[in-house]
Amino acid sequence: MARDHGFHPLRITRIVDETPDARTYVFDARLPYRAGQFVTVRACGTYRSYSMSSSPDVDDELCVTVKRVPGGVVSAWMHAELKAGDVLETTLPSGSFCLRENDTPLIAFAGGSGITPVFSLVKSALAATSRTVRLLTANQDGESVIFRNALDELSRSHSGRFLLRHHLDDRQGWVTADEIRSVAEGALDGDFYVCGPEPYMAFVQGELDRIGVPDDRVLVERFTPAPDSATERAAEPVPEREGTVTVVMRGDRRTVNQRATETLIQTARRAGFSPPFSCEAGDCATCMAQITQGEAKMRVNNALDEDEVAEGWVLTCQGEPVTPHVTVVYD
Ligand SMILES: Cc1cc2nc3c(=O)[nH]c(=O)nc-3n(C[C@H](O)[C@H](O)[C@H](O)COP(=O)(O)OP(=O)(O)OC[C@H]3O[C@@H](n4cnc5c(N)ncnc54)[C@H](O)[C@@H]3O)c2cc1C
Ligand code: FES
CATH class of the missing domain: 3.10.20.30 (Beta-grasp domain)
Incomplete structure (x- = not known):
């Protein structure tokens, strides 16, 4: 008997503007899921996956956060058409970009909307484990940082356990190898999570490889198919x-x-x-x-x-x- 991979109606209770082009859709559902997982939405005659930005260990409501891709079939439609009370059809949560059972540091690199599953992981790691957490977010500018206030608040309330660095391209240029190394320094035995645009992910993965992080300690979530896919x-x-x-x-x-x-x-x-x-x-x-x-x-x-x-x-x-x-x- 196969697991349930079918589509189920989820009603939107609220929509929250996070940045000029990212919105959080809050659902009334109480589906079981793990931090870092995603649901696949059936809309506009096609399918798109969206990671939960909520944490099952912290948040009562299930949320996904969607960045509008200019001309994007589903994301643009969601931003333009969906309102509270509407119903979306989604699969049950799935995915393996999840917390592992250990006490090693969690080191995450998130670019743009790649923060979505990482936010869920960070919240769960801080609330449900004693792990230390390090996060480098990379964004084009201050205005486009999704969850900035919530992340800053978490770093204040978990100071000593949560090291947070924001990188802004308009001020600092592209993320450098030194920045990646300094976030990873002294925590090479940890679990590394990488999610963001493909060039950013490739750069981070390359640097982690160069400083000796074993492949099996690096978890990646791709929002677009890998180049060799x-x-x-x-x-x-x-x-x-x-x-x-x-x-x-x-x-x-x-x-x-x-x-x-x-x-x-x-x-x-x-x-x-x-x-x-x-x-x-x-x-x-x-x-x-x-x-x-x-x-x-x-x-x-x-x-x-x-x-x-x-x-x-x-x-x-x-x-x-x-x-x-x-x-x-x-x-
Ligand atoms: C496992 C998984 C989890 C995901 N989680 C999230 C999430 O939490 N939040 C979120 O906003 N998106 C997430 N995505 C991406 C999402 O599924 C869609 O790909 C994205 O919303 C674009 O779909 P679209 O129909 O709007 O654009 P499309 O019509 O498919 O694409 C239009 C063009 O934009 C390009 N494009 C596609 N995705 C992106 C992107 N993310 N950034 C820039 N250009 C892109 C395409 O290559 C294409 O050329 C996830 C994808 C996967 C596979
Ligand atoms: S597993 Fe996602 S399209 Fe095949």
């Missing part, structure tokens, strides 16, 4: 290989030849379908489908549990056929 690879020409993939969606059944390195979702698109997806990183399960013939291997799986995999469920954005004939059924 399935989406990017889709643009490259890929040779055909022996074997077929049959895709079934809403009773429509189409068979195409396999192509080397192609994921099942790419094959489904090549077959003329528009399969559901959101993160394309193996985190959200929006793209899940069931293999009814043959086998596929997932590159990354942060969303399905062992029982689901045993039943043939697969994240199609991550699954590649490993048998000559594969049939994949979207619900």
Whole structure:
């Protein structure tokens, strides 16, 4: 029996303006979730994931905070159309950008709207653990710092345990290697969390690597697919290989030849379908489908549990056929 990856109505009770282009949507729901997790919203005929900015250890209400992307299909629609009392359809919370069970320092690097899951993690770490917390936020200017007052207040109320640094590009230029090193200094045994625009994340990860932080201590949350993700690879020409993939969606059944390195979702698109997806990183399960013939291997799986995999469920954005004939059924 698969976990509940379906969509559920969540009613908005309040909308809070955080910055000129970021808003918090407060829901009346009491869903179980862990700090750092996200829900996937179904809106405008598509899917988008949004991390909880609330903490299950501190906040009574469940909140997501959405930055408006200029021209963005869902974020711009949410900012323009949604009001208190409206209902959004979302999945149950999921994701693995969560607190680990240990007492080591938590060191976080957040850029722009990447503060959203990090804010949740910081609040939970301070309230529910005895861990020390360090956070570097990076933003274009003072006006765009989401949760600035709340973070400053936390650093005052937890002084000695919570080290907070704000970096503003308009005053300081880009974040430097020295800033990253100074936040990490003396805490290399900690858990590192990174979330923000892709170039910022790549820079932070590169510096953490250079100063000797092991890969398995660095947790990243990507808001956009990684550069080497399935989406990017889709643009490259890929040779055909022996074997077929049959895709079934809403009773429509189409068979195409396999192509080397192609994921099942790419094959489904090549077959003329528009399969559901959101993160394309193996985190959200929006793209899940069931293999009814043959086998596929997932590159990354942060969303399905062992029982689901045993039943043939697969994240199609991550699954590649490993048998000559594969049939994949979207619900
Ligand atoms: C696990 C996960 C958690 C997320 N959590 C949050 C969150 O808490 N808050 C939040 O605001 N967003 C979050 N996102 C990003 C969110 O899902 C959408 O990608 C974002 O709102 C843009 O969607 P859109 O439909 O408005 O824009 P689209 O129409 O999809 O995109 C328009 C253009 O903007 C680019 N773009 C997409 N996302 C961004 C971005 N974040 N910044 C700049 N350019 C972008 C796209 O590449 C595209 O070129 C999360 C994404 C994931 C995968
Ligand atoms: S689209 Fe998110 S796991 Fe595949």
